[in-house]
Amino acid sequence: MGPVELLHMSVFSQSFSPCGRFLAAGNNYGEIAVFSLSAALSPDATAANQKPVLTFTAHEGPVFSLLSTDVHLFSAGNGEISAWSWTELSKKNVKPLWTKRPNYKSSLEIPEINAMVINPRDNSLVVGGGDNNIHILDLEHGVFKAVLQGHSDYIHCVSVRDREAEILSGGEDGAVRMWDSRSSQCVHCIEVHKYESCARPHIGKWISCLTTDSDWMLCGGGPSLSLWHLRSLSPTSVFPLSGCQRQAAFYQDMILAVGEGAFVSHCLLGGEVKAQIPCTPQSLNTLQLNTNSTEHRVLTVGGSSDHIDVFTNLSYKAFSLSF
Amino acid sequence: MGAVTDDEVIRKRLLIDGDGAGDDRKINVLLKSFTKWCNSPATPEEGFTQYQRMLGTLAQCEFSMGKTLMVYDMNLREMENYEKIYTNIEQNITSAHEKIAECKKEIQRAKRIRKNRQEYDALAKVIQQHPDRHETLKQLEALDKELQQLSHIKENVDAKLELRKKQFHVLLSTIQELQQTLENDEKSDNDDNSQESPAENGE
Numbered sequence: 310m311g312p313v314e315l316l317h318m319s320v321f322s323q324s325f326s327p328c329g330r331f332l333a334a335g336n337n338y339g340e341i342a343v344f345s346l347s348a349a350l351s352p353d354a355t356a357a358n359q360k361p362v363l364t365f366t367a368h369e370g371p372v373f374s375l376l377s378t379d380v381h382l383f384s385a386g387n388g389e390i391s392a393w394s395w396t397e398l399s400k401k402n403v404k405p406l407w408t409k410r411p412n413y414k415s416s417l418e419i420p421e422i423n424a425m426v427i428n429p430r431d432n433s434l435v436v437g438g439g440d441n442n443i444h445i446l447d448l449e450h451g452v453f454k455a456v457l458q459g460h461s462d463y464i465h466c467v468s469v470r471d472r473e474a475e476i477l478s479g480g481e482d483g484a485v486r487m488w489d490s491r492s493s494q495c496v497h498c499i500e501v502h503k504y505e506s507c508a509r510p511h512i513g514k515w516i517s518c519l520t521t522d523s524d525w526m527l528c529g530g531g532p533s534l535s536l537w538h539l540r541s542l543s544p545t546s547v548f549p550l551s552g553c554q555r556q557a558a559f560y561q562d563m564i565l566a567v568g569e570g571a572f573v574s575h576c577l578l579g580g581e582v583k584a585q586i587p588c589t590p591q592s593l594n595t596l597q598l599n600t601n602s603t604e605h606r607v608l609t610v611g612g613s614s615d616h617i618d619v620f621t622n623l624s625y626k627a628f629s630l631s632f
Numbered sequence: 633m634g635a636v637t638d639d640e641v642i643r644k645r646l647l648i649d650g651d652g653a654g655d656d657r658k659i660n661v662l663l664k665s666f667t668k669w670c671n672s673p674a675t676p677e678e679g680f681t682q683y684q685r686m687l688g689t690l691a692q693c694e695f696s697m698g699k700t701l702m703v704y705d706m707n708l709r710e711m712e713n714y715e716k717i718y719t720n721i722e723q724n725i726t727s728a729h730e731k732i733a734e735c736k737k738e739i740q741r742a743k744r745i746r747k748n749r750q751e752y753d754a755l756a757k758v759i760q761q762h763p764d765r766h767e768t769l770k771q772l773e774a775l776d777k778e779l780q781q782l783s784h785i786k787e788n789v790d791a792k793l794e795l796r797k798k799q800f801h802v803l804l805s806t807i808q809e810l811q812q813t814l815e816n817d818e819k820s821d822n823d824d825n826s827q828e829s830p831a832e833n834g835e
Contacts, residue, residue, distance in 0.1 A: 538755060
């Protein structure tokens with residue numbers, strides 16, 4: 310990988326292994342790199358430990374989404390989903406277990422897959438992408454069992470609302486749709502850009518960031534990042550962050566958000582921005598918290614750089630992993 | 633406190649004692665002077681002074697031995713003391729670890745509570761934006777009353793309208809009948825007149 314390629318690299322997705330000791334990151338060249346966190350976090354780590362232990366080309370297009378389950382790593386790129394086994398990856402065996410493609414109506418161009426999430430209730434993979442539809446893949450039988458249609462433009466992000474068995478999706482058309490996962494019907498549709506408190510018409514109306522913890526929902530993108538109460542479908546707080554947010558997460562009593570801007574924003578539920586921690590990449594695409602391991606509880610962020618920043622303490626950047 | 637090797641002990645002893653200097657030398661000298669005194673053909677006063685000197689040296693040796701014994705005792709007690717302090721500190725360390733774990737749990741709880749409070753606040757903000765329930769109920773009641781009154785008035789007006797319509801109807805139908813009767817009368821008058829005139833013309 311020459312220096313020019315490294316300069317133009319963007320990290321689009323990350324996922325931690327089920328044991329919590331490895332981090333897989335996907336970039337715009339279609340490669341997935343596996344980093345060893347235990348080596349990088351150990352007290353006698355060297356610069357070599359901040360390089361990946363394994364790098365391989367997974368897809369022909371950028372890897373926009375990575376997802377880990379107890380055994381598998383799912384990667385989405387070039388319109389197809391590949392499954393890898395973590396045990397095989399730790400043995401440096403880079404053959405995928407299977408590769409599937411959802412049934413796209415048009416065969417002319419291959420729509421990209423932007424987001425994937427696991428619905429634990431019925432062990433299915435919810436996939437949203439460029440063909441404006443959400444495809445649901447049953448992981449036990451390996452077939453696509455449902456298609457949720459309703460969006461009028463491509464889908465940026467999906468999320469699952471555990472308690473009520475709903476799937477939420479946000480798209481370029483500015484709508485956040487809530488689907489009932491059992492009946493595959495659209496239950497609600499919120500057009501965020503129509504609410505004056507969050508709308509930013511000078512930027513746009515797309516929703517690029519969506520996350521939920523069953524009672525509350527964070528969504529943002531063109532409109533400002535806002536916290537919504539799902540029972541009443543009303544926005545409760547709007548966060549004064551200037552750029553477009555691309556990923557957000559609930560963490561303890563805070564909200565972490567990344568997007569345009571070389572920092573991680575820490576916000577409180579009331580709507581104030583508590584802190585903005587600077588990072589290496591100029592603009593961030595992905596944020597992941599390692600909840601699978603107690604001794605490697607780190608936050609990692611990646612964006613338009615070949616460096617992935619690792620935070621051991623949320624208040625400052627500890628070090629960077631690089632491709 | 634590692635184990636002291638034999639080399640260390642020998643080195644220390646050599647350093648302190650040198651080439652037989654110190655207590656060891658004192659004892660050797662005492663023995664030599666004792667044998668010399670036993671076999672000396674000297675005068676009783678000299679013998680006495682030598683005897684006194686030997687007693688002095690003996691006392692010195694005993695004194696230094698007593699001192700060493702006390703130092704040994706003291707070292708033993710110091711060791712015990714240090715052992716006690718060591719175990720004490722270890723216990724403190726474990727209890728501090730436990731306290732840290734407790735405090736971490738507390739902080740997790742406190743963060744959860746804080747998150748809940750913030751959620752309540754956020755919801756409260758939204759709720760505040762909507763008008764008070766009592767006021768809205770009162771407004772609804774007032775509107776209801778107004779509605780009732782208005783419907784009452786409408787009923788009254790409707791009834792009046794009906795009545796007037798009926799009255800007008802009665803009036804109009806009476807006029808109609810009168811008109812009819814008048815026409816009939818006129819016609820019958822004309823008929824009578826026309827009947828009479830031909831009858832007159834006929835005569």
